[in-house]
Amino acid sequence: MRSIAIINQKGGVGKTTTAVNLAAALTRRGQRVMLVDMDPQGHAGLHLGIDGAPDEDTPFATVYDVLVDRRPIAEVAQFADEKLTIVPSDIHLVGAEVELADQDRREHRLQEALAPHHENYDVLIIDCAPSLGLLTINALAAVREVIIPLQPHFLALQGLGKLLETVTLVRDGINPDLRISGILLCMYDRSTRLAQEVSQDIAGFLESAEPDAAWYRARLFNARIRRNIKLAESPSFGQSIFQYDPASHGAEDYNELAVELFEPADPV
């Protein structure tokens, strides 16, 4: 099973949009995908129309129950339209950081819960909150790859150093297999000078990585997600971009990302 965390502590850069639509692109290519929502905002589930229990008789179980009460993932998972399994979250997840604070191996709760499912899925994708706290550390401990969505703006670049530092600390401390697959430009508008400058800066930075860096051999993905209002409309219908408007730029771009990640011309 390939496992990917979508992280960036800068808010509103396209993490959830990437997690949901990459997951959907992969199910359309026949991959069995589990999507875990590790953000108390619960937007990954909401994006696919899941914001409560599957029926009235069942209470709404979320990833909070998995982390804090060690409920099995199979009891919490729901199914979104495209045969996509999703482990939803909601605002109660905010409490997990405090409730787990003094627990042993608190960073490994998600990894341990996912261990029985490695054979059942081809790909695991985790949507993270805009922070580098315990929830994001849990996600980083549970995966082998990281994708960093980035809006090509000056303010969005500032936190990148801290983000790379955090990934390195998790790799060196608790998850030696962790590496950064790449940086994905989101809300990209090629006509602006700023976007051109930022992409050049990033590409140059990645190319000069030392072999021991967690971002060694990471790339700036060729796929770039263009700004496209359909991507912002689709969650209001509880749909991925492929259900909402399969002919849109948004669908094209996320399909291109799926191909680049899973059928690469030059294997990563």
Place this chain on the structure above:
Amino acid sequence: MRSIAIINQKGGVGKTTTAVNLAAALTRRGQRVMLVDMDPQGHAGLHLGIDGAPDEDTPFATVYDVLVDRRPIAEVAQFADEKLTIVPSDIHLVGAEVELADQDRREHRLQEALAPHHENYDVLIIDCAPSLGLLTINALAAVREVIIPLQPHFLALQGLGKLLETVTLVRDGINPDLRISGILLCMYDRSTRLAQEVSQDIAGFLESAEPDAAWYRARLFNARIRRNIKLAESPSFGQSIFQYDPASHGAEDYNELAVELFEPADPV
């Protein structure tokens, strides 16, 4: 002194861009403005070219020192180009939430530090982090007004309820003067159906507010901040939009906001 907190826990919606450019618009109209950065990302200071001490001989003092060590604001404040006083922050501010956790009146630290300055300034503006934790509560305890920047997207609407609830709790618990001045549409693109729908939803919601609601008489500002790449370019030069491109839509829109807030046709 008028005092305004710029808050929204959804990340990347235009809080810092609004705080900095509204402050700059007001200094250009002769108002004496203090801008306080209550976000550990430190983007308000960075936006105006401040990301360290004013000279090599002085250590970089921030709002962290004001909150935790009770250093006077006068010792920490720096001056940005337009006679704007700014109290900067940096990543150390993350520690303040934990360090103040068991302190008495921890929510009032900022309010108490600002008390001596009410006569020295006409306007106080506070940029907040994308969260509703202790730092944002400190900001809400220190002001009389709240502006909520909002990106007119479906996902951005979801957290609004929780945000209004938090403001109401602070009003009822620790700051009876607190009220919501209004919701500001940012990154607005009038050509999209989504933006039209969201603005209608918001306007309708605000008009039906009960008299005891913290958002009673709050409005959807007539001023709308259009998406404009110049607003994203200006921080890379350490400038407000008025220094960087005073003829841009961005400068027009923030000027319109300043007029609507401070020279209203129908006084609020």
